[in-house]
Amino acid sequence: MIIPVNLGENSYNITLERGAIKKAGEIFDLERHALIITDSGVPKEYAETVARCAKRADIVTFEQGEKSKNFDTLRTLLRALTENGVTRSDCVVAVGGGVVGDIAGFAASMFMRGIDFYNIPTTLLSQVDSSIGGKTAVDFEGYKNIIGAFKQPKGVIIDPDVLGTLPKRQLANGLSESIKMALTSDRELYEMIRDGDAFADIDNVIYRSLLIKKDVVEQDERETGLRRILNFGHTVGHAVESKCGLTELYHGECVAIGMMPMLAPCMREEVASVLAKYGLPSRSPVPAEKLNEAMSHDKKVDGSFINAVFVPKAGKFEIKKLKFEDFANLIKETL
Numbered sequence: 001m002i003i004p005v006n007l008g009e010n011s012y013n014i015t016l017e018r019g020a021i022k023k024a025g026e027i028f029d030l031e032r033h034a035l036i037i038t039d040s041g042v043p044k045e046y047a048e049t050v051a052r053c054a055k056r057a058d059i060v061t062f063e064q065g066e067k068s069k070n071f072d073t074l075r076t077l078l079r080a081l082t083e084n085g086v087t088r089s090d091c092v093v094a095v096g097g098g099v100v101g102d103i104a105g106f107a108a109s110m111f112m113r114g115i116d117f118y119n120i121p122t123t124l125l126s127q128v129d130s131s132i133g134g135k136t137a138v139d140f141e142g143y144k145n146i147i148g149a150f151k152q153p154k155g156v157i158i159d160p161d162v163l164g165t166l167p168k169r170q171l172a173n174g175l176s177e178s179i180k181m182a183l184t185s186d187r188e189l190y191e192m193i194r195d196g197d198a199f200a201d202i203d204n205v206i207y208r209s210l211l212i213k214k215d216v217v218e219q220d221e222r223e224t225g226l227r228r229i230l231n232f233g234h235t236v237g238h239a240v241e242s243k244c245g246l247t248e249l250y251h252g253e254c255v256a257i258g259m260m261p262m263l264a265p266c267m268r269e270e271v272a273s274v275l276a277k278y279g280l281p282s283r284s285p286v287p288a289e290k291l292n293e294a295m296s297h298d299k300k301v302d303g304s305f306i307n308a309v310f311v312p313k314a315g316k317f318e319i320k321k322l323k324f325e326d327f328a329n330l331i332k333e334t335l
């Protein structure tokens with residue numbers, strides 16, 4: 001199935017199909033030199049499969065994990081592009097999760113002032129969320145994603161077969177982002193996840209999540225307005241993340257916790273049980289005071305006010321500007 005992302009001259013197609021990774025040469029223009037970027041946790045056959053589809057390919061593998069999303073790795077990638085003789089008319093292909101996609105896209109955006117970039121996301125989180133929308137970045141001086149660029153890919157392949165090697169906890173981690181999008185924008189998807197088995201119906205969950213993200217990105221490519229709804233659960237989620245570290249909880253798990261205070265009170269119990277059904281947490285392991293302290297440094301805090309996305313009922317959202325003090329009280333009452 002082809003899902004077009006309509007962004008004027010930056011438009012591209014997402015191909016969602018089981019087994020599509022083997023057809024990368026038909027879907028992307030690989031009749032040229034491709035630098036394929038992956039990490040040590042991604043089964044290496046995926047990058048090798050893509051390499052076999054290209055006229056000429058070099059594979060660069062960096063150490064897995066968020067700790068690699070930094071300038072050292074970026075430098076390694078830029079060096080590989082330079083030393084392997086990649087030219088302006090060649091391309092970069094990311095084969096991996098959100099870490100690989102974000103840093104490979106950033107390298108492609110700056111090498112020779114920008115060369116073609118293709119993305120083959122291999123985690124559920126990257127398939128439903130990070131591979132769409134063109135945000136690329138590295139972490140810097142303890143700040144996540146603070147240095148980066150908008151770089152739309154030329155094409156994305158989403159092959160649900162690659163999720164077969166992903167640990168269950170990583171699957172749940174990605175599902176959290178789908179639940180987030182369903183809660184703000186698609187009541188039917190939320191009910192499907194609530195009442196059914198999202199993992200058994202994963203192709204459909206990916207498809208519907210992509211439609212939500214595509215729609216938001218098409219309306220607000222540079223995150224000046226509507227795209228903020230994708231941050232639902234992230235203000236508190238980032239605070240949990242910064243206080244307990246990613247070794248303890250994954251990003252999607254922190255977002256799951258972060259959604260709870262932003263829900264209408266009558267929804268909280270039900271959503272907590274949906275999260276629990278998929279092995280996701282809904283209570284913060286960090287005391288509310290510490291979260292509030294972390295949030296007072298958040299970029300969404302504007303003076304003594306905070307802009308946050310609330311969900312009054314499944315499939316609906318409201319962006320509200322609250323006094324930071326009132327927001328902090330809400331966190332104390334709910335987490």
Ligand SMILES: NC(=O)c1ccc[n+]([C@@H]2O[C@H](COP(=O)([O-])OP(=O)(O)OC[C@H]3O[C@@H](n4cnc5c(N)ncnc54)[C@H](O)[C@@H]3O)[C@@H](O)[C@H]2O)c1
Pocket residue numbers: 039040041042043064065066069096097098099100102122123124125126129130131132133134135136144145162163164165166167170173251
């Ligand atoms: N650009 C965006 O819009 C955006 C949106 C959300 C998140 N992100 C970023 O995404 C990153 C998180 O992405 P993630 O959750 O995919 O983490 P990740 O890229 O670290 O992948 C998680 C782990 O799974 C392994 N892995 C990947 N594919 C696999 C497979 N098919 N089988 C087995 N193991 C596999 C990886 O090696 C890694 O160890 C963060 O850096 C976050 O900032 C970006």
